[in-house]
Amino acid sequence: MTDRSYFTITELTAEFGITTRTLRFYEDEKLINPRRHGRKRLYTPRDRTRVKLILRGKRLGFSLAEIREIIEMYDHAPGENRQLQILMQRINERKAELEQKRRDIEETLKELADVESVALIRISELEKLKKDTGS
Amino acid sequence: MTDRSYFTITELTAEFGITTRTLRFYEDEKLINPRRHGRKRLYTPRDRTRVKLILRGKRLGFSLAEIREIIEMYDHAPGENRQLQILMQRINERKAELEQKRRDIEETLKELADVESVALIRISELEKLKKDTGS
DNA sequence: AATATTCTTGACCTTTACGTAAGATGCGTA
DNA sequence: TACGCATCTTACGTAAAGGTCAAGAATATT
Structure with a gap:
């Protein structure tokens, strides 16, 4: 398709x-x-x-x-040297930006994982409570 | 500080x-x-x-x-079960989003690397030309 | 042939995320 | 005391990225 x-x-x-x-x-x-x-x-x-x-x-x-x-x-990768230098610079700027974003993502994922594990613990505590008090 | x-x-x-x-x-x-x-x-x-x-x-x-x-x-990780389920869902949605973004980043970085290598080849071609015609 | 559907070009509207300018207030200092 | 900052509130302005009609043209369907 x-x-x-x-x-x-x-x-x-x-x-x-x-x-x-x-x-x-x-x-x-x-x-x-x-x-x-x-x-x-x-x-x-x-x-x-x-x-x-x-x-x-x-x-x-x-x-x-x-x-x-x-x-x-x-x-269009340009043909002229000066332009190629500028292109290289732009590429490196974008690369740096993307790598920053990647770090940002890793951090955020880690924090979410932390929140998740806290939530999972609470959930299992609630399960236990329910069992103890008689389901 | x-x-x-x-x-x-x-x-x-x-x-x-x-x-x-x-x-x-x-x-x-x-x-x-x-x-x-x-x-x-x-x-x-x-x-x-x-x-x-x-x-x-x-x-x-x-x-x-x-x-x-x-x-x-x-x-605030909530105390109530229902709210915890909702929280878990939200977390997973965000996670999926972030993982998508991560894939997007990898793709873009790869493409930029391709453009970069083309540019580098051109630059070295220009260097060669300059040498051949007499610097 | 009449109707419905799809697509077109305008034109104005809306939301988000601030920018910017005006005028008041308080505080240290020359 | 007068000045210069830093900060405050209020309020209108703006750029980006579309949303939302309106009205007409082309095509398909019944």
């Missing part, structure tokens, strides 16, 4: 759980640009991949502007 | 790179509630920790409402 040549707007909204407004908004923002059949939009697999990247970026808390930057890095 | 009993508002803004407006806003939103000395706010280490949690949540793309929920889980 994913290697079809075109998708309609509602197919994509259904697949990704978003609205048509959202896809048109991303188009306004130049994040995707679907072909047209008459006036109707036809999304290519490439557009679909872009949407995936956008949504992934959003899950990570990036703004659309930041997501645009990231996607642009994927698109 | 972190185990002082009180911090002023500007101390915290300086430490976290945020504005006073932001701290007052979080207060309006009941995410923190500093004591007062007269009308001036005095932030306890607990408030400071909260701010850290809030900013960490923001880096991970959580809204303030979501952050509030997460912080509330840390605060």
